[in-house]
Amino acid sequence: MEQHWKSAKGLFGAVLGPPLFWLVLFFLIPMGIVWLYSFGENRGLTDIALTGTFANYLRALDPLYLMIFAKSVGIAALTTLICLIIGFPVALAITFAPPKAKTWLLLAVMLPFWTNLLIRTYALIAFLRTEGYINQSLEWVWNGLGSAVSVLGIGVLGPFEPLDLLHNNFAVVLGLVYVHLPFMVLPLYSALDRLDTSLIEASLDLGAGHLRTLLIIVAPLALPGIASGVVITFIPALGSYLTPDLLGGPDSQMIANIIERQFKRANDWPFGAALSFLLMYMTFIAIALQALMSRRPRERA
Amino acid sequence: MSKPIITFENVTKRFGRMVAVDNVSLAIDEGEFFCLLGPSGCGKTTLLRMLAGFETPTEGRILIDGQDISTTPPNRRPVNMVFQSYAVFPHMSVADNVAYGLKIDRVPGAERDRRVQEALELVQLGGLGERKPDQLSGGQRQRVALARALVKRPRVLLLDEPLSALDAKLRDQMRTELCALQETVGITFIMVTHDQDEALAMASRCAVMNRGLLQQVATPNDLYEFPGSRFVADFIGSVNLFEGVLAVDEQDEAVIRSPELPTDIYLDHGVTGAKGTTVWAALRPEKIELHKYVPGQPPPVLDDSPAGANLVRGVIRHESYLGSESTYEVEIAGGRRVKVLRSNLTRWDQEDFALGEEVWLGWHACSPAVLLN
Numbered sequence: 192m193e194q195h196w197k198s199a200k201g202l203f204g205a206v207l208g209p210p211l212f213w214l215v216l217f218f219l220i221p222m223g224i225v226w227l228y229s230f231g232e233n234r235g236l237t238d239i240a241l242t243g244t245f246a247n248y249l250r251a252l253d254p255l256y257l258m259i260f261a262k263s264v265g266i267a268a269l270t271t272l273i274c275l276i277i278g279f280p281v282a283l284a285i286t287f288a289p290p291k292a293k294t295w296l297l298l299a300v301m302l303p304f305w306t307n308l309l310i311r312t313y314a315l316i317a318f319l320r321t322e323g324y325i326n327q328s329l330e331w332v333w334n335g336l337g338s339a340v341s342v343l344g345i346g347v348l349g350p351f352e353p354l355d356l357l358h359n360n361f362a363v364v365l366g367l368v369y370v371h372l373p374f375m376v377l378p379l380y381s382a383l384d385r386l387d388t389s390l391i392e393a394s395l396d397l398g399a400g401h402l403r404t405l406l407i408i409v410a411p412l413a414l415p416g417i418a419s420g421v422v423i424t425f426i427p428a429l430g431s432y433l434t435p436d437l438l439g440g441p442d443s444q445m446i447a448n449i450i451e452r453q454f455k456r457a458n459d460w461p462f463g464a465a466l467s468f469l470l471m472y473m474t475f476i477a478i479a480l481q482a483l484m485s486r487r488p489r490e491r492a
Numbered sequence: 493m494s495k496p497i498i499t500f501e502n503v504t505k506r507f508g509r510m511v512a513v514d515n516v517s518l519a520i521d522e523g524e525f526f527c528l529l530g531p532s533g534c535g536k537t538t539l540l541r542m543l544a545g546f547e548t549p550t551e552g553r554i555l556i557d558g559q560d561i562s563t564t565p566p567n568r569r570p571v572n573m574v575f576q577s578y579a580v581f582p583h584m585s586v587a588d589n590v591a592y593g594l595k596i597d598r599v600p601g602a603e604r605d606r607r608v609q610e611a612l613e614l615v616q617l618g619g620l621g622e623r624k625p626d627q628l629s630g631g632q633r634q635r636v637a638l639a640r641a642l643v644k645r646p647r648v649l650l651l652d653e654p655l656s657a658l659d660a661k662l663r664d665q666m667r668t669e670l671c672a673l674q675e676t677v678g679i680t681f682i683m684v685t686h687d688q689d690e691a692l693a694m695a696s697r698c699a700v701m702n703r704g705l706l707q708q709v710a711t712p713n714d715l716y717e718f719p720g721s722r723f724v725a726d727f728i729g730s731v732n733l734f735e736g737v738l739a740v741d742e743q744d745e746a747v748i749r750s751p752e753l754p755t756d757i758y759l760d761h762g763v764t765g766a767k768g769t770t771v772w773a774a775l776r777p778e779k780i781e782l783h784k785y786v787p788g789q790p791p792p793v794l795d796d797s798p799a800g801a802n803l804v805r806g807v808i809r810h811e812s813y814l815g816s817e818s819t820y821e822v823e824i825a826g827g828r829r830v831k832v833l834r835s836n837l838t839r840w841d842q843e844d845f846a847l848g849e850e851v852w853l854g855w856h857a858c859s860p861a862v863l864l865n
Contacts, residue, residue, distance in 0.1 A: 392546055393579035393637075395566040397593035397644065411583050 229464035239460055247465035256449065256466070263446040264473070266360070266435075267428035270367040274375040274424050275417070277368070282379035283409075286386075300376050308370065312437050315366055319356040319438075326353040358440040366434040371427060375420045382416020383409070415485045422481040426474050446470055495558075497522040497680050498543065498648060503552035505538050505704075512538040514704035515552070520697075525674050525681045527695035529688060531727070535704040536684045540650055543682065544573045556647060567596075572641035573650040576657070578633045580625045586612070586636050587621035593644045611643035614673070631662050642677060651683040655690060667693055688728045692716065700724050716776075721865050725774040732775045732830050733863075738765050747801070748773050748862065754825045758801035760857035765864055772863040777819060777833035779859040784843065785850040796857040803854045806830065808845050820845065822853055 229248070231241045250256070285296045303311060318324050330351040337348035356362060386409065394404040410417075432447035439445075446466065453463030496519035505513040513535040520526045528536035541547045542554060545566030554562045561569055572593070581589050590611050594604045612618055615635035625633055634654060641649055654670070655663045671694055674681045685691050691698050692712040700707040700715065700723075708720040719725035722733060734757065736750030741763050748757040748771060757773045765771060783792045785805060794802055809829060810821035813836075820832045830853060836842065845851060 387577060387579065389575045389577050389579040390581060392544075392566070393573070393575055393581070393640075394592070395546075396544060396571075396573045397640065398567045398596040399592075400567060403596070408581060 225464045226468060228461050229468050231461040231464075233459060233461060236458065247462045248469070250462060251465050251469055259444060259446055259449055260469070260473075262444075263429055266364060266367065266443075266445060267425050267431070269364055270371060270428045271375075271421055271425045273364070273368045274372050275421065278372055278375035278379055278420065279417075281372075282376050282383050283405075285376075285380050286383040297377075297380070300373050300380075303370075304373055308433055311370070312366060312433060315362075315369065316357060316437065319362055319365075321353045321355075321357070323356070325356060329354065357438065358443075360439070360443045362438040362440075363435045363443045363445075366438040367428050367431055370431075370434060371424045374424045374427065378416050378420040378423060379413065382413045382419075386412055418481045418484040422477055425477055429473065429477075430470060495522065496520060497557060498682070499553075499555040499558075500539070501553045501555065503539070503542065503549045503554060505535070505542060505547060506550045511704050513542070513549075516701075516704075516706045517552075518699060518706060518709060520680065520682065522680055523678060525671065525694060525696045526683070527691040527698040528682065528684045528701060529691040529695075529698050529727075530686065530701035530707075532686055533703075534701040536686075536699075536701050537652060539701070540573075540652055540682065540684045543648070544571060544650055545569050570647040571650055572644050572646040573652065574634070574637045574641050574654050576652045576654070578630075578637040578657075580633050580636045580640070582625050584625075585621065586617060586623050586625070586628070589625070589636055590621075590640045590643050593640065597644070607643055608639075611639040614642065614676070615639045630657055631666070634658070634666070638673070642673075642679070646679065648680045648682060651681060653684055653686070655685070656687070663690075670694065692728070700727060702727070717861065719774060719861055719863065722772055722774070722863050725772075725861060725863060730777050730831055730833075732777065732780075734773045734775070736771060736773060738763060738767055738769050738771055741765060741767055746862070748860075752826060752828045753804060755804045756801040757860055758797045758857050759860065759862065760796060763862045765862075769864070773860040774863055775830075775855060775860045777831040778817075778835075779855055780830065780832045781854045782820065782822075782832055782834055782845060783852040783854060784845075785852055791852055792854060794854050794856070802857060803852060804830075806851055806853055808847055808849050808851060811845070811847060822851060824853070 227241050228239055230243050230245070231239045232244060232246070234240045281300070285293055285300070288296055316323070320326075330353070333348065333351040340346060340348055390408055390412070391404055394408045395401075399407070429445075430447050431445055432451060435443050435445040435448055436451075439448075447470070450463050450466045450470070453459045453466060457463075498518075498520040500516050500518040503513055503516045504511065516535075516539065528539055530536045538547060542549055542562075545561070545564060545568075549562050552562075553560050556570060581592065584592070587608055590608045591604055594607060599607065608621070609618070612621055615638050617632060617635050617639065620628070620632070625636065628636065634657075651670075655666055658666060667690065670681075670683075683691075683694065692715070695712055697709060697711055698715055699709045702723050708715060708724045710718070710720075715724060715728050719728065725731045725733065734748070734750040734753050736748040736753070736757065738746065739749045739756070740747035743762050744760065746759040746761065746763045748759070750757065750773065763771065781792075791803055797803070804824050806822035806824040808820055809823045812819045815836070817833055817835050820834065821829045822832055823829050832853065
């Protein structure tokens with residue numbers, strides 16, 4: 192039966208047709224239109240003339256926008272790195288947890304996925320702001336410490352200065368790490384879970400310690416998982432809009448915030464389209480790099 | 493007697509409420525090719541993994557050369573293991589795999605290269621050092637695993653079902669090679685297997701395990717001919733077990749009466765059990781002779797048994813021709829079927845036994861093994 196179903200062209204077409212139609216109508220055509228806009232000029236409030244100009248792209252090369260692109264890449268890269276550093280031990284711990292605990296731990300990792308991003312971000316704001324829970328806790332500790340110090344007669348601590356935790360780059364990176372950590376943990380976990388545990392045992396058996404086993408055996412074999420985790424984290428982080436918008440300050444604008452401004456406040460769709468496509472090309476480059484990385488071990492085979 | 497290289501002292505291992513290894517005491521001598529044999533889940537692999545250090549005993553001690561290593565981590569034990577899946581590092585060349593343990597031991601470069609080369613030649617992979625594991629066959633990968641473990645010159649080499657993943661022909665070849673290898677390097681080998689043929693063929697001594705308990709430790713020959721329990725008799729090879737009662741038990745003869753057998757089982761040696769005790773007579777299929785039954789003719793004469801004993805009539809109900817031998821199932825009075833094995837000594841002029849034919853089954857007075865449990 193299995194060889195025949197592809198030759199049943201009518202059925203094959205019927206199954207393939209609707210999703211293909213959907214994809215063309217709602218994805219490819221709109222994307223094509225936006226792509227065409229990127230070579231257009233604004234004529235009046237809603238009119239866009241497709242003149243085939245490269246002016247929008249040239250304008251995007253202005254140092255002002257290049258800086259924002261560079262900064263977005265920097266923030267996304269930092270986010271990815273932190274996610275990797277935090278996510279690897281987490282994935283490792285889940286891999287070697289007892290089977291029952293595994294399910295719960297994976298659920299715990301995925302739980303934030305099922306909560307609205309806006310709610311999660313505002314919750315973070317409640318945590319980080321000047322009168323937020325972190326500063327309140329710190330103030331409580333500070334005051335306690337202060338009274339202890341004055342009772343002991345060592346000196347005076349002075350009033351509590353709340354930390355600036357919100358509306359800066361720190362908050363943006365923190366928020367992005369928080370949001371994207373599951374994207375890193377899950378591919379890492381799936382790579383580590385597929386690892387034959389007897390390889391780890393063999394390494395220990397041959398005299399290696401745990402750290403050496405991790406660096407020389409586990410990490411290289413988990414490389415495809417690391418690569419896909421990095422890309423899956425980096426791409427959405429690079430295009431982040433809500434997190435820098437709500438948690439960032441005036442200098443933590445990322446490229447998606449600039450794009451939004453072109454489409455809305457500036458009403459410059461052609462320029463917004465050009466920026467969008469530049470962002471997309473960067474995404475393609477990231478995916479291509481990952482494909483190269485994960486293909487290499489297979490080529491050696 | 494030589495000093496034991498490995499001693500298990502009352503070792504028990506529990507996983508939660510499951511008892512994997514139950515109060516095992518065992519001594520293994522230097523230079524042995526020792527097999528841990530048993531059905532799956534009997535605790536043999538757990539015993540091996542405790543020796544390697546991947547599990548720690550819940551109770552009891554494990555000694556290597558008199559040193560308690562029960563809680564020593566695996567990377568500090570003078571033992572190395574060949575894993576069932578071989579566990580060859582896929583991202584390293586064959587030579588790097590073999591050199592891995594030596595690098596950790598900080599063996600200097602020149603000596604390391606020499607020892608890696610020696611180890612590879614020992615397992616006949618001399619020219620394949622630069623290959624990657626995925627360019628090797630299963631058998632070759634196993635040789636890499638062997639070389640990688642042996643190059644560290646362990647006191648004991650542990651082998652976890654090393655032949656189970658190989659096809660039949662290669663398995664036979666590797667049996668011989670492993671035994672030869674063990675003689676060459678002189679290292680004590682401890683092998684886990686569920687395959688009784690493998691254990692009998694390779695081991696100097698075997699420990700048979702069942703449900704976490706050590707059943708019997710003996711040479712292959714003794715395990716087969718002098719099994720200590722019904723479990724061992726049944727697990728090793730094929731056997732006909734007859735439950736009966738000791739009717740006579742003297743210094744040099746004994747008689748067992750079994751309700752399943754319309755004849756006495758006569759033995760030419762004593763059993764040292766009280767008269768009237770329930771015992772089991774274990775009779776191997778190849779130790780039973782088949783004779784034609786001819787109506788009116790007297791039964792065949794057995795020179796070592798009294799008339800009528802160790803002789804029973806039956807009907808051939810099933811035959812399997814296996815090439816080198818044939819096995820028969822013979823139904824005796826009362827309905828019990830007895831397995832009989834007969835070598836095909838000649839090509840075509842041998843006496844033939846057809847389905848439904850009546851036959852005599854006879855055996856020597858020394859052939860049945862008597863089991864008390």
